[in-house]
Amino acid sequence: MLTSIQIENFRCFDQLKVDGLSRVNLIAGKNNVGKTAFLEAIGMWTSGSNPAGLTYLSGMRIPLEKVTLDIAQELLLAPLFKDFDTSRTIHIKGFLDYSELHSLEIQSDRAIPNRISLTQEKYEAGLGSLTSNLSQILTLRYIPPEGQPTENQFWLEGNKTTLQGMSAELATPSLSVAFIFANSRQNSKTQSEMFGQLELVSSDYSLVESLQLLEPRLKRITTIVVSGFPILYGDIGLKRLVPLSLMGDGLNRLVSILLTLATNRDGLVLIDEIENGLHHSVLSKVWQVINDAAHRFNVQVIATTHSYECIEAAHTAFSDSGHYDFRLHRIDRIRDEFKPVTYDQEALEGSVQASFEVR
Amino acid sequence: MMSSPKIFKKKLLLVEGKDTEAFIAALLDVSGLEDFQILDFRNVENFQPFIKGLVNRLDYRESDIQSIGVIRDAEQNASAAFESVCNALKAASLDSPSQVGRITTGKPRTGIYLLPDLGASSGMLEDLCLNMLETDAAIVCVEQYFQCLSSQGIQPPRNFAKAKITAFLASRPELKQRVGYAMNKEYWNWDHLCLAPLKEFFKTL
Numbered sequence: 001m002l003t004s005i006q007i008e009n010f011r012c013f014d015q016l017k018v019d020g021l022s023r024v025n026l027i028a029g030k031n032n033v034g035k036t037a038f039l040e041a042i043g044m045w046t047s048g049s050n051p052a053g054l055t056y057l058s059g060m061r062i063p064l065e066k067v068t069l070d071i072a073q074e075l076l077l078a079p080l081f082k083d084f085d086t087s088r089t090i091h092i093k094g095f096l097d098y099s100e101l102h103s104l105e106i107q108s109d110r111a112i113p114n115r116i117s118l119t120q121e122k123y124e125a126g127l128g129s130l131t132s133n134l135s136q137i138l139t140l141r142y143i144p145p146e147g148q149p150t151e152n153q154f155w156l157e158g159n160k161t162t163l164q165g166m167s168a169e170l171a172t173p174s175l176s177v178a179f180i181f182a183n184s185r186q187n188s189k190t191q192s193e194m195f196g197q198l199e200l201v202s203s204d205y206s207l208v209e210s211l212q213l214l215e216p217r218l219k220r221i222t223t224i225v226v227s228g229f230p231i232l233y234g235d236i237g238l239k240r241l242v243p244l245s246l247m248g249d250g251l252n253r254l255v256s257i258l259l260t261l262a263t264n265r266d267g268l269v270l271i272d273e274i275e276n277g278l279h280h281s282v283l284s285k286v287w288q289v290i291n292d293a294a295h296r297f298n299v300q301v302i303a304t305t306h307s308y309e310c311i312e313a314a315h316t317a318f319s320d321s322g323h324y325d326f327r328l329h330r331i332d333r334i335r336d337e338f339k340p341v342t343y344d345q346e347a348l349e350g351s352v353q354a355s356f357e358v359r
Numbered sequence: 360m361m362s363s364p365k366i367f368k369k370k371l372l373l374v375e376g377k378d379t380e381a382f383i384a385a386l387l388d389v390s391g392l393e394d395f396q397i398l399d400f401r402n403v404e405n406f407q408p409f410i411k412g413l414v415n416r417l418d419y420r421e422s423d424i425q426s427i428g429v430i431r432d433a434e435q436n437a438s439a440a441f442e443s444v445c446n447a448l449k450a451a452s453l454d455s456p457s458q459v460g461r462i463t464t465g466k467p468r469t470g471i472y473l474l475p476d477l478g479a480s481s482g483m484l485e486d487l488c489l490n491m492l493e494t495d496a497a498i499v500c501v502e503q504y505f506q507c508l509s510s511q512g513i514q515p516p517r518n519f520a521k522a523k524i525t526a527f528l529a530s531r532p533e534l535k536q537r538v539g540y541a542m543n544k545e546y547w548n549w550d551h552l553c554l555a556p557l558k559e560f561f562k563t564l
Contacts, residue, residue: 030417332417341415346450350408354400355363356416 001300002175002268003098005045008091009082010106011037013338016331020342023325024294024318026274026311027304028359033331034338035304036182039270042302043179045092045104046268048142048172051154056179077136081108086136094173102173103143108136109153142171176267178260182276182304186256188245192223192230194259202262205296210258210289213282214251249277254286261293261301271303275310283313291321308359315348328358366418368396370564373410375403375431379474379484381539383430389549392561395428403431403440407447414451426468426564427453432483433473444471460556462563470564477556485520488538490553497530498523 006017012034027035040057047053057076078084086108093103136155143149150171180186186194198207211218217236221244224233232255233241244255253276260269278286294301305311311328318326328343343351343358351358372395374380380399387395400409406429413419429444437459445455454465460477462470473479475487492498501523509515516522528535531546 330415330417332420334417334421339420341420343412343415346408347411347415349412350405350410351412351415353405354409354412356412357362357418358412358415 001097002042002094002302004095005042006091006093007038007041009085009088010041010044010080010090010092011082013037013041014082016338016340018329018340018342020327020344021300021302021329022327024291024301024314025303025326026314026328027302027331028306028311028328029331030333030359033333035331036272038331039179039272039302039304041092042094042268043177043270044106045094045102046173046175046177048102048104048170049140049150049152050170050172051138051140051152053140054138054154073136077108077138080106080138096173096175100145102145105139105141105143107139107141109139144171144173176264178264178267178269180256180260180269180271180274182272185245185252186259188229188231191232191244191255191259194263195221195223195232197263198259202297205262205293207255207258207262210293211251211254213285213289214254215247250279250282253277254289257290258293261290261299262297264299265297266299268300268302271301273305274303275305275307278310280307280309280313283307283310284317287314287317288321291317291326306359308357311348311358312352315345315352319345319349330358363398366396366416366422366424368394369423369425370395370428371424371426372397372428372430372564373400373406373413374398374429375406376401376539378537378539379430379432381542382484382488385542385547386549386554386557387561390558390561395561403434403443406431406444407450410447410451410453414453424467426462426470428470428472428560428564430472430474433475433479433481434483435481437473437480437482440473441471460560462560468564470560472557472560476553483520484538485518485524487553487557488524488547489520491548491551492527493551493553494548495527497527500530501526 001021001023003021004017004019005021007013008015012032016034016038018038027038029035043056044053047056054076057080078086081088081090090106091103092106093101095101137153138155139151139153141149141151150169152169195207198205208218208221211221215234215236218234219237220235222233222235222241223230224241225231232244234244234247235241245252257271257274275283290301293299314326315328318324324345326345328348330341330343332339332341348358350356372383374383374397377399380397383397387393398413400406429448431440431444433440441459448455448469453467454463454469456463456470459471459473462468474484475482475490479486489498504526505515505519505523524538
């Protein structure tokens with residue numbers, strides 16, 4: 001489990017250190033304090049020297065299929081660095097289980113590596129400018145707790161929208177990660193695949209029972225292939241099955257969350273704006289089923305929120321569970337410094353009782 | 360959600376309950392002390408969660424708070440009450456003073472005052488109020504009232520101080536049933552010497 005994370009020169013953060021991460025964590029704070037950037041930093045860190053972390057970033061902020069070289073440069077690569085200052089080095093250090101330090105360094109370099117001989121030849125033949133044809137080169141250096149660091153370089157080239165790399169040696173912390181984005185629904189194929197995985201290995205887990213919180217009529221979920229396209233359907237007692245995707249944002253949000261937890265055993269799930277689509281009246285029960293799934297599948301959850309009801313509901317649900325492995329972390333911006341603060345059960349109880357603002 | 364009022368002063372007084380809040384507000388007013396903000400932590404059991412939540416508030420963290428005073432009843436055991444407050448301050452990563460009435464030198468400064476007064480081993484706000492009424496003509500009648508009840512074999516009240524204050528308030532032109540509602544300046548002797556240590560506590564904090 002990720003217990004502490006330290007971020008330097010990433011996005012808006014000069015420096016940010018958050019300790020005391022628990023099984024389930026909510027990240028609060030005003031607009032533009034870097035809640036989503038905090039998740040992105042963790043995503044990058046879990047990806048180690050694998051550029052998959054960059055893909056998570058683009059998915060969070062811009063649709064990947066629309067990434068061009070210029071967009072990537074402006075919206076994806078340069079903004080990774082504090083104040084767009086690509087001369088800085090990004091450091092992301094995370095502790096697993098308090099003692100196992102995994103570090104990631106990200107550096108930018110516009111120099112063209114000698115290894116790109118083909119492009120070099122094109123340049124010498126006057127076929128184009130090297131620098132205008134390549135995005136920044138990012139060096140991802142992953143330093144494990146033991147053993148040698150691994151270092152890889154990646155860039156976007158020409159009109160290709162995939163990341164090009166110099167090495168196939170991809171090392172990451174021993175922690176799988178999954179993202180659930182704020183406003184995008186998981187596609188039906190992804191959900192069907194996750195549902196299939198869940199059916200294969202966790203037949204004792206009743207997804208339906210958990211979803212009945214939001215749709216009490218739901219009796220069964222099944223995958224049906226329509227024109228070669230797998231779709232999840234639900235049986236709610238009508239004469240025919242109904243596509244889950246038609247059953248409302250709240251239910252689909254909970255399906256996404258629970259399927260992601262269930263298929264990411266021993267891993268970490270990052271959720272941006274977890275309350276999206278969920279009515280405040282069901283939030284306590286939603287937290288109960290998230291708590292249940294997080295324990296059952298040994299998954300850590302780090303989620304952002306703007307909602308007081310969401311925080312209060314989580315506090316209530318975890319207090320009632322008898323095992324309060326939940327923390328609220330708020331990122332504050334005080335005199336231009338990012339200062340996180342962590343609420344344990346007692347601090348949150350006192351705040352709720354006294355109607356203190358905690359968001 | 361009904362939010363607690365914003366922090367707008369650099370000196371905070373954390374008090375136990377509405378009655379103490381009203382009493383302290385009146386005392387500050389008659390003493391001309393304006394640089395304090397009073398926050399009610401409601402009951403002693405709630406103090407530690409309250410102070411831990413308070414120091415996490417964004418407006419607290421932004422406010423550069425200079426000092427925090429905690430005012431509560433000594434109740435049955437002043438030593439235990441003092442220790443309880445000290446433990447809560449430490450749990451909130453704040454300094455705790457060496458004894459009642461003393462102020463720490465850290466930032467923020469902290470101090471603890473137990474009612475009714477500095478040297479008391481037990482007691483409460485109503486004991487202090489009774490001391491303020493020492494020379495009030497009505498208090499003689501109040502004493503006689505309880506003596507009369509006793510002579511009739513009527514079971515005495517469990518809390519004499521509260522009962523006497525209630526009887527005193529019943530003697531006023533406008534009936535008020537609680538100290539907090541009765542903080543009219545003219546009812547009480549705000550110049551009584553028994554208030555001097557508390558006023559000094561405010562000035563030092």
